[in-house]
Amino acid sequence: DAGVTQSPTHLIKTRGQQVTLRCSPKSGHDTVSWYQQALGQGPQFIFQYYEEEERQRGNFPDRFSGHQFPNYSSELNVNALLLGDSALYLCASSLRGGLPDTQYFGPGTRLTVL
Amino acid sequence: RKEVEQDPGPFNVPEGATVAFNCTYSNSASQSFFWYRQDCRKEPKLLMSVYSSGNEDGRFTAQLNRASQYISLLIRDSKLSDSATYLCVVSPGGGGNKLTFGTGTQLKVEL
Numbered sequence: 001d002a003g004v005t006q007s008p009t010h011l012i013k014t015r016g017q018q019v020t021l022r023c024s025p026k027s028g029h030d031t032v033s034w035y036q037q038a039l040g041q042g043p044q045f046i047f048q049y050y051e052e053e054e055r056q057r058g059n060f061p062d063r064f065s066g067h068q069f070p071n072y073s074s075e076l077n078v079n080a081l082l083l084g085d086s087a088l089y090l091c092a093s094s095l096r097g098g099l100p101d102t103q104y105f106g107p108g109t110r111l112t113v114l
Numbered sequence: 115r116k117e118v119e120q121d122p123g124p125f126n127v128p129e130g131a132t133v134a135f136n137c138t139y140s141n142s143a144s145q146s147f148f149w150y151r152q153d154c155r156k157e158p159k160l161l162m163s164v165y166s167s168g169n170e171d172g173r174f175t176a177q178l179n180r181a182s183q184y185i186s187l188l189i190r191d192s193k194l195s196d197s198a199t200y201l202c203v204v205s206p207g208g209g210g211n212k213l214t215f216g217t218g219t220q221l222k223v224e225l
Contacts, residue, residue, distance in 0.1 A: 042215030105157040
């Protein structure tokens with residue numbers, strides 16, 4: 001049973017570029033949440049997708065957008081990259097209506113913006 | 115004020131020591147509480163959920179005080195392998211899975 005997978009593992013971009021990160025949830029899960037973890041900080045909630053719609057959103061600008069596909073996988077898009085977007089981006093999957101402690105994290109994508 | 119506050123440490127302790135981490139949260143509507151462990155450059159992993167009555171899992175004991183909005187984690191008989199960052203996490207519950215993390219407390223267990 002595959003857990004949460006994310007791609008790519010590492011990515012280097014320059015300011016102003018756009019990036020797309022991908023996440024496949026754990027088998028049987030239908031909800032995907034994205035988090036940003038800057039160096040020395042805890043993960044911060046970006047948004048959550050369920051039934052292909054954004055259901056909750058944290059305090060992130062519109063440059064951050066996402067998508068969920070019918071197979072429950074998800075993408076995170078970031079436009080007009082800033083140096084401050086450099087971080088570990090974590091995807092977490094869960095089952096809608098399940099308890100919060102049944103949320104599983106992927107290994108993350110480490111984004112560096114130069 | 116941050117929603118979840120933790121002492122960032124680092125806590126440097128000898129093997130076999132007992133160490134305690136504390137955390138406070140600001141949202142009184144929070145319903146679920148957790149401690150996560152994060153190893154360097156890895157994803158966070160659930161260490162234990164925290165219940166009002168307090169709960170224990172081997173060498174780890176977690177306590178919750180809702181009145182004071184305070185959560186604690188006690189690690190007894192520290193092992194070298196306990197070296198990691200410990201993240202205090204709260205959730206609004208109600209079926210929503212949004213997790214709010216503290217900045218984490220770094221623990222280094224030394225010989």
